[in-house]
Amino acid sequence: MFINILHGRGSSVFEGKLPPARGFRNRPLPGRSCSLKRILRRSPAKLGSAVLCLGLAASVSGCALFKRFSFESPTVRLEFIEVTRLDFRGGALRLQLAIYNPNPYQLRGGQLGATLDLEDTHFGEAVFEGGAKLTAGEQTWVTVPMEFTWQGVGAAARGLLTRGAVAYRLEGRLQVQTPGGERWVPLQLTGDVGVREMLGDR
Numbered sequence: 301m302f303i304n305i306l307h308g309r310g311s312s313v314f315e316g317k318l319p320p321a322r323g324f325r326n327r328p329l330p331g332r333s334c335s336l337k338r339i340l341r342r343s344p345a346k347l348g349s350a351v352l353c354l355g356l357a358a359s360v361s362g363c364a365l366f367k368r369f370s371f372e373s374p375t376v377r378l379e380f381i382e383v384t385r386l387d388f389r390g391g392a393l394r395l396q397l398a399i400y401n402p403n404p405y406q407l408r409g410g411q412l413g414a415t416l417d418l419e420d421t422h423f424g425e426a427v428f429e430g431g432a433k434l435t436a437g438e439q440t441w442v443t444v445p446m447e448f449t450w451q452g453v454g455a456a457a458r459g460l461l462t463r464g465a466v467a468y469r470l471e472g473r474l475q476v477q478t479p480g481g482e483r484w485v486p487l488q489l490t491g492d493v494g495v496r497e498m499l500g501d502r
Contacts, residue, residue: 371478373485374407374434375400378470379441380494383461390449391461394498395426395470397442399434407434407476412444414472414487421457424448430475461495468493 377398385392395416401407409432416423426446434440450458460466470489475482 370403371480371483372402373483374402374474374476376474376485376487376489378468378489378491378493380496381466381468382496382498384498386458386461386499388450390447390452392445392447393423393426395444395446397444398439399432399442399474400439401434401436403436403478405436405479407436407478408432409434409440409442410475410477410482412442412472412474412487414444414470416446417469418457418460418466420467421453421460423453423457426470426472434476462497463495465492465494467491 379396379398382394382396383391384394393416399409408430409428410430412426412428412430414426416426424446426444428442428444432440432442468489468491470487472487474485474487476485477483
């Protein structure tokens with residue numbers, strides 16, 4: 301470094317080195333990048349806290365995603381039975397089912413197959429081909445038709461359909477489509493159900 305020193309009328313120039321300024325030794329200049337090794341050496345606690353926070357955030361996000369797409373089986377109830385036909389060969393029934401979807405997403409009802417017994421008398425099998433939309437958090441009504449013959453249930457079973465209420469057993473399974481694929485829900489329903497005559501109403 302060259303330094304000019306004024307001496308009255310003239311000036312002289314000499315070459316020399318300035319001593320390092322105090323308080324600035326080993327300090328990085330503004331804008332100077334620090335290496336990852338230096339960060340790890342100087343603040344391991346802060347880095348550990350950052351890693352822990354990232355882990356917790358990922359865990360919370362994963363739990364929320366799991367809860368959003370986890371599956372809970374819908375609940376099914378037989379609300380009542382409608383008698384739509386009675387003749388010398390047998391008759392036809394409509395099973396009115398109430399299906400509640402507890403999941404936070406819509407389900408699509410697929411096939412339903414179930415056997416129906418009234419007062420310990422086997423009436424036959426109810427089959428539903430599917431297509432019902434089960435709205436998230438709501439109850440959906442589904443009508444399942446079925447037919448029977450007197451030869452199959454016995455002539456004495458005719459009186460069961462005029463009682464107004466009978467004991468029933470409905471067993472089978474319901475197929476539903478979820479965002480994660482196909483699921484089968486087992487059905488094992490028992491209790492008393494009302495019987496309504498809807499003759500001539502097809």
